[in-house]
Amino acid sequence: MELRGRTTVVTGGASGIGRALTLRFAREGANVVVADVDEPGMAAVAGEAQALGVKALAVRTDVTELAQVQTLAARAFETFGAVHVLCNNAGVAAWGGLETATHRDWQWVLGVNLWGVIHGVEAFVPRMIARGEPAHIVNTASMAGLIASKGLGVYNTSKYAVVGLSETLVKDLKPHRIGVSVLCPLGVETRIRDSERSRPAALRNERAERAEPMQLIGRHLSPETVADMVLAAIHANELYVITHDESLEPLRRRFERMERSILDRRR
Numbered sequence: 001m002e003l004r005g006r007t008t009v010v011t012g013g014a015s016g017i018g019r020a021l022t023l024r025f026a027r028e029g030a031n032v033v034v035a036d037v038d039e040p041g042m043a044a045v046a047g048e049a050q051a052l053g054v055k056a057l058a059v060r061t062d063v064t065e066l067a068q069v070q071t072l073a074a075r076a077f078e079t080f081g082a083v084h085v086l087c088n089n090a091g092v093a094a095w096g097g098l099e100t101a102t103h104r105d106w107q108w109v110l111g112v113n114l115w116g117v118i119h120g121v122e123a124f125v126p127r128m129i130a131r132g133e134p135a136h137i138v139n140t141a142s143m144a145g146l147i148a149s150k151g152l153g154v155y156n157t158s159k160y161a162v163v164g165l166s167e168t169l170v171k172d173l174k175p176h177r178i179g180v181s182v183l184c185p186l187g188v189e190t191r192i193r194d195s196e197r198s199r200p201a202a203l204r205n206e207r208a209e210r211a212e213p214m215q216l217i218g219r220h221l222s223p224e225t226v227a228d229m230v231l232a233a234i235h236a237n238e239l240y241v242i243t244h245d246e247s248l249e250p251l252r253r254r255f256e257r258m259e260r261s262i263l264d265r266r267r
């Protein structure tokens with residue numbers, strides 16, 4: 001898909017991967033809509049995009065609230081007439097065993113990581129279909145949506161769901177010429193380890209103690225490298241954007257365990 005003159009929307013666009021995606025799209029000549037809860041951050045990114053010669057709109061959006069994502073979609077379509085690329089990217093991480101996860105941890109992480117993506121689909125897909133132009137949706141999951149890690153269960157649950165949603169969405173939207181990609185990185189140099197900064201007061205744990213972020217295997221890529229890979233996947237209409245070669249062995253081992261369960265039963 002040629003992005004020049006088209007319109008892109010990125011949630012979580014104020015920082016990290018979302019910021020890099022927004023600026024990568026702007027460099028391609030696309031108009032950009034930045035949606036985030038971090039108002040100064042998204043205003044700065046919109047300013048950077050404008051300096052690249054494209055139109056940019058920043059819309060404060062808490063993706064956990066359907067009404068706010070509906071407003072985001074309405075603003076984007078009113079301003080630019082169409083949306084060609086939607087990145088449901090906003091996400092947060094919480095660390096610690098499932099046996100100690102609080103209800104607030106579940107509400108916060110699933111609210112942003114899963115309901116945020118669902119709200120993006122609910123608000124944008126009907127408008128994209130009505131518009132009838134080719135479009136693409138990128139959902140940011142994680143390698144944590146394909147491989148489970150001890151101490152990351154709440155996050156794993158949210159990201160596995162995003163992978164499942166995306167794998168189905170690609171089938172459902174094919175007749176409408178809307179492609180879907182699901183982004184599954186390992187480590188990326190962003191502020192994800194400081195996710196608590198955006199946790200709403202009402203969902204803070206009563207006891208402040210929390211597990212330290214765990215160390216991921218493999219390299220940490222720059223958000224810009226990841227954004228390049230996403231752009232290539234949009235152009236090639238590829239479902240999986242698996243950014244790290246280091247993912248191959250754990251993925252193979254997971255599949256082999258499943259294969260063994262079938263083969264062992266046959267014996």
Ligand SMILES: NC(=O)c1ccc[n+]([C@@H]2O[C@H](COP(=O)([O-])OP(=O)(O)OC[C@H]3O[C@@H](n4cnc5c(N)ncnc54)[C@H](O)[C@@H]3O)[C@@H](O)[C@H]2O)c1
Nearest residue numbers: 012014015016017037062063090091142187188190191192
């Ligand atoms: N950094 C990594 O190692 C890594 C690896 C795999 C997947 N991811 C995923 O990448 C995505 C982007 O995260 P990042 O690494 O760039 O982190 P980041 O913390 O740098 O950026 C996340 C952005 O999401 C925004 N956000 C948080 N809650 C929000 C809400 N309710 N509504 C709207 N925006 C909200 C934050 O303000 C921030 O700007 C997330 O979905 C994350 O789970 C990151």
